[in-house]
Amino acid sequence: MRIERIAVKQEIEDLGPVDLDLLNPLIEKYKSKKGNLIPLLQGAQDIYGYIPRPAFEKLAAETGNELSDMYGVVTFYAQFRLNPVGKHIIKVCHGTACHVQNARALTTSLKEALKVDDGGTTEDGLFTLESVACLGCCSLAPVMMIGNETFGKLTGSQAVKIMKKIRISENN
Amino acid sequence: METKVIVGLGSCGIAAGARKVYDKIEAFKEAENLQFELKKTSCVGMCYREPLVEIIDDTGTYLYGEIDEERALELIEKHINQQSPVKEYVVQSDLFETVDNEFTEDQVKITLRNCGYIDPENIEEYEAKDGYRAIKKIAGYSMSRLDVIQTIVESGIRGRGGGGFPTGLKWKFANNNKSDEKYIICNADEGDPGAFMDRSVLEGDPHAVLEGMIIGAYAIEATGGVIYCRAEYPLAIKRLEIAIGQARAKGYLGKNILGIQGFTFDIYIKEGAGAFVCGEETALIASVEGQRGMPRKRPPFPAASGLWKKPTNINNVETLANIPWIIRHGAAEYAKYGTEKSKGTKVFALAGKIKRSGLVEVPMGMSIRDVIFKLGGGIQGGKKFKAVQMGGPSGGCIPEHLADTIVDYDSVNATGAIMGSGGMVVMDESTCMIDVAKFFLDFTQKESCGKCTFCRIGTKRMLEILTNITEGEGEEGDIERLEELSYQIKDNSLCGLGQTAPNPVLTTIKYFRDEYEAHIRDKKCPALVCTKLLTYEVDETNCTGCTVCAVNCPVDAISGARKEIHHIDQDICINCGVCFTKCKFEAIKIS
Numbered sequence: 202m203r204i205e206r207i208a209v210k211q212e213i214e215d216l217g218p219v220d221l222d223l224l225n226p227l228i229e230k231y232k233s234k235k236g237n238l239i240p241l242l243q244g245a246q247d248i249y250g251y252i253p254r255p256a257f258e259k260l261a262a263e264t265g266n267e268l269s270d271m272y273g274v275v276t277f278y279a280q281f282r283l284n285p286v287g288k289h290i291i292k293v294c295h296g297t298a299c300h301v302q303n304a305r306a307l308t309t310s311l312k313e314a315l316k317v318d319d320g321g322t323t324e325d326g327l328f329t330l331e332s333v334a335c336l337g338c339c340s341l342a343p344v345m346m347i348g349n350e351t352f353g354k355l356t357g358s359q360a361v362k363i364m365k366k367i368r369i370s371e372n373n
Numbered sequence: 374m375e376t377k378v379i380v381g382l383g384s385c386g387i388a389a390g391a392r393k394v395y396d397k398i399e400a401f402k403e404a405e406n407l408q409f410e411l412k413k414t415s416c417v418g419m420c421y422r423e424p425l426v427e428i429i430d431d432t433g434t435y436l437y438g439e440i441d442e443e444r445a446l447e448l449i450e451k452h453i454n455q456q457s458p459v460k461e462y463v464v465q466s467d468l469f470e471t472v473d474n475e476f477t478e479d480q481v482k483i484t485l486r487n488c489g490y491i492d493p494e495n496i497e498e499y500e501a502k503d504g505y506r507a508i509k510k511i512a513g514y515s516m517s518r519l520d521v522i523q524t525i526v527e528s529g530i531r532g533r534g535g536g537g538f539p540t541g542l543k544w545k546f547a548n549n550n551k552s553d554e555k556y557i558i559c560n561a562d563e564g565d566p567g568a569f570m571d572r573s574v575l576e577g578d579p580h581a582v583l584e585g586m587i588i589g590a591y592a593i594e595a596t597g598g599v600i601y602c603r604a605e606y607p608l609a610i611k612r613l614e615i616a617i618g619q620a621r622a623k624g625y626l627g628k629n630i631l632g633i634q635g636f637t638f639d640i641y642i643k644e645g646a647g648a649f650v651c652g653e654e655t656a657l658i659a660s661v662e663g664q665r666g667m668p669r670k671r672p673p674f675p676a677a678s679g680l681w682k683k684p685t686n687i688n689n690v691e692t693l694a695n696i697p698w699i700i701r702h703g704a705a706e707y708a709k710y711g712t713e714k715s716k717g718t719k720v721f722a723l724a725g726k727i728k729r730s731g732l733v734e735v736p737m738g739m740s741i742r743d744v745i746f747k748l749g750g751g752i753q754g755g756k757k758f759k760a761v762q763m764g765g766p767s768g769g770c771i772p773e774h775l776a777d778t779i780v781d782y783d784s785v786n787a788t789g790a791i792m793g794s795g796g797m798v799v800m801d802e803s804t805c806m807i808d809v810a811k812f813f814l815d816f817t818q819k820e821s822c823g824k825c826t827f828c829r830i831g832t833k834r835m836l837e838i839l840t841n842i843t844e845g846e847g848e849e850g851d852i853e854r855l856e857e858l859s860y861q862i863k864d865n866s867l868c869g870l871g872q873t874a875p876n877p878v879l880t881t882i883k884y885f886r887d888e889y890e891a892h893i894r895d896k897k898c899p900a901l902v903c904t905k906l907l908t909y910e911v912d913e914t915n916c917t918g919c920t921v922c923a924v925n926c927p928v929d930a931i932s933g934a935r936k937e938i939h940h941i942d943q944d945i946c947i948n949c950g951v952c953f954t955k956c957k958f959e960a961i962k963i964s
C-alpha cells in the first residue's frame with residue numbers, strides 16, 4: 202500500500218479557496234516543537250477533512266518544513282487524505298477476526314448500496330466508504346464505524362440499513 | 374453501604390450499546406429520585422456478554438450481562454426498588470455459581486487487575502487499589518535504580534509486545550548508557566489486527582501504564598516519556614490524557630517526583646497515523662520524530678541511540694502495566710506463575726469462531742486447548758475446531774492436533790507461530806486456510822514500507838500466487854515457489870515485518886498442505902469459501918421462483934419463469950456467488 206500510495210499520482214482537485222486563517226492557532230501551538238510535522242498535518246486534516254494544497258504551502262512557509270517532506274509523510278501514512286471526503290466516513294473493519302466472520306459481505310453490500318468503490322465518496326458527498334484493519338472490537342466482529350460510533354455483529358443488510366437511516370435523517 | 378450501579382463503558386461495551394444503557398439509568402434515577410450511586414468502569418473482558426451492568430449492595434455483587442435499555446430499567450425496578458435480584462441475567466456473583474464461572478475461575482489477573490473494577494477516569498479509585506504504591510515504595514525505602522532493575526530481572530518478565538525480550542535486561546542496557554537526556558516510550562500501536570488487550574488496558578487502567586513508565590523512567594534515568602498510541606483508539610487516548618493531567622496534579626509527574634531529588638519526568642502522547650510498521654521500534658522512533666516510519670538497521674539499538682539519538686527504552690503497554698505489581702509484590706511472587714523460561718501471566722484476546730470472545734489472563738503454561746475450550750467455551754454453532762491463529766501477520770496457524778501446546782514463548786515458537794501480542798483468532802471447518810494465508814499476505818504486502826526489495830516485491834509475488842490458487846489458476850510447483858520465496862524474504866529483510874511476513878503461509882503449508890493441493894489439483898475449496906471454485910445450483914425444494922437470482926446474475930446464466938423453479942446454466946456461470954447472497958430462501962446450494 203505504502204508503495205501504491207506513492208506510485209499512483211494523486212489527483213488533487215481544485216476546490217476553490219479554503220480559509221487558511223483556521224490554521225493559525227495550530228501553527229502557533231506546534232511551530233517551535235521538535236517533530237511537529239505529523240501533528241501539524243493531523244491538525245490540518247481535522248480542520249478541513251483532508252489536506253488542501255494551499256494548506257501545505259502555508260504550513261511550509263510558516264513552520265520551516267519542506268513541501269517534499271510533507272508530501273512524503275502524507276503519502277506514507279494511511280490516515281492522510283489529499284482529497285475531500287464525505288460527511289460521514291464508513292470504516293469497515295477488515296482485521297483478522299472480522300475477516301473470518303465475513304466482513305467482505307459488509308463491504309460488498311455497502312458498495313452496492315452506495316454505488317461507490319472501496320475508498321470512494323458518494324455523489325451527494327454524504328458518505329465515504331473505507332476499509333480499515335482492526336478497530337479493537339474484535340469480539341463483536343464483523344464491525345464497522347461511522348463517525349465515532351461503532352456497530353458490531355453485523356450482516357450486509359444490517360450495515361446498509363444503518364447507512365440508510367443516516368441518509369434519511371440527513372435528507373430531512 | 375450505598376448501593377452501587379456500575380456500567381462497563383469500554384469501546385466494546387459502547388459498541389454494544391452500553392452508553393445508551395448508562396444514559397437510560399441516569400435519566401431514570403433522576404426522574405424517580407432514586408438512591409444509589411451510578412458509576413462507570415471499563416471492560417472486564419467478558420465482551421461476549423456486553424453490555425454489562427454490575428450492582429453491588431449489602432448482600433453481595435451481581436454482574437448482569439446482555440443488558441439493553443429495557444432490561445436496565447427492569448433491573449433497577451426489581452433489584453433496587455424491590456430488592457430482588459434478577460438471577461436469570463446474572464453472569465457472575467460472589468454468592469452463587471453461574472455458567473460463566475468457567476470463563477473466570479482459572480484466570481489470574483495481574484495485568485488486568487483493575488480493568489472493569491475501577492473508574493479509569495478517577496485517579497483516586499486507582500490509588501484506592503494500591504495504585505502509585507509501587508513508586509511510593511521506591512521513594513519510601515530509597516530503592517536504588519539497580520534494586521529496581523534487579524527486581525524486574527528476577528521476576529523473569531519478558532516483553533509482551535511480541536519479541537519476548539527480557540524487560541529487566543533491556544532496562545539494564547538503557548541504564549548503562551549515560552546521557553543527560555534519555556527517553557522511555559510506551560508502544561501502544563497495537564498493530565496486530567485481531568488483538569485488543571492494549572486498548573483494553575489503556576481504556577480500563579491507564580494509571581497502571583503511567584506508573585509503569587514512571588518506574589521505568591526512574592530505573593533508567595529517563596527525562597522524557599512518550600506514549601505512541603494508534604489513532605483508531607480515540608477512547609484510549611482520551612482516558613490517557615485525563616490520567617496524565619491527574620498524575621501531574623498529584624505530583625506523580627513533574628519535578629522531584631515524590632521527593633526523589635533530581636527525578637524529573639513527564640509524559641506526552643503521540644498519535645499514530647496509520648502504519649503497521651510503526652509498531653517496530655526504530656520505525657516508531659522515526660515516526661515520533663515526524664518522519665516517514667521506515668525501520669533502520671540495528672545496532673545501534675535504541676538503548677544506545679534512540680529518540681533524538683538519545684538512549685531510549687521501548688516497552689509495550691502490557692509489559693508496563695505489570696511493572697507496578699511486580700515492585701509491590703516482589704519478583705518471587707510474579708515468578709511463581711508461568712513456566713521455566715516464560716514467567717508470569719499473559720493476556721489473550723479471544724476472537725473469531727469462539728463462543729466466549731473477550732479478554733482472558735492466564736498463567737503461562739496453560740494449554741491452548743484449555744484456553745479455547747474451557748475459558749472460551751469452544752466453537753460457535755457446534756462446528757469443528759480447525760486451527761487458531763496466533764501472532765497476527767507475523768505468526769501462524771496452529772492446527773487442532775497441536776492444541777495441547779502450552780502457551781509460553783518457546784513452545785508456541787516451536788509450532789512455527791509466535792506468541793506475538795496475544796491475539797487468538799479461532800477458526801472452524803468453514804474457514805479456508807489458503808484464504809487466511811492470502812489475507813495476511815495482502816496485509817503485510819500493503820503495510821511493507823518498501824525499503825527492502827525482498828519484502829516489497831517478494832510479498833507481492835507470493836500474494837499473486839495465492840490469489841491464483843484461490844481462483845482456480847493454481848499450478849503444480851506453486852507450493853514450492855511459495856516456500857522458496859518465503860525463505861528468501863525471511864533472510865533478506867531488515868526488520869521484523871519482512872522477516873516474519875511469510876509465517877502465515879509457511880504454517881498453513883506445513884499443517885494444511887492437502888488443502889493447498891485440493892485447490893491446485895482438484896480446483897476445489899474444501900471449506901467452501903473461495904467463490905471461484907464452487908458450483909452453484911438451485912435447490913428445487915426451496916426455490917419459490919421469485920426471480921431475484923435471475924435479475925441479479927451479471928451474465929444471465931439463470932433462467933426460469935416467475936413462480937417456477939429456476940435453473941443455472943453451468944456453462945455460462947462465472948461462480949461469482951451473487952445468486953447465493955441475494956437468495957432469501959436458501960435455495961442456492963453450493964458444493
Ligand SMILES: Cc1cc2nc3c(=O)[nH]c(=O)nc-3n(C[C@H](O)[C@H](O)[C@H](O)COP(=O)(O)O)c2cc1C
Nearest residue numbers: 532533534560563564652653654688689692869870
Ligand atoms: C512489524 C512489527 C510490528 C510491531 N508492532 C508492535 C506493536 O504494535 N506493539 C508493540 O508493543 N510491539 C510491536 N512490535 C515490537 C516492537 O518492535 C518492540 O519489540 C516492543 O514494543 C518492545 O516492547 P516489549 O519489550 O515490552 O515487548 C512490532 C515489531 C515489528 C517488527
Ligand code: FES
Nearest residue numbers: 294296299336339
Ligand atoms: S478484527 Fe475487526 S475489530 Fe479487530
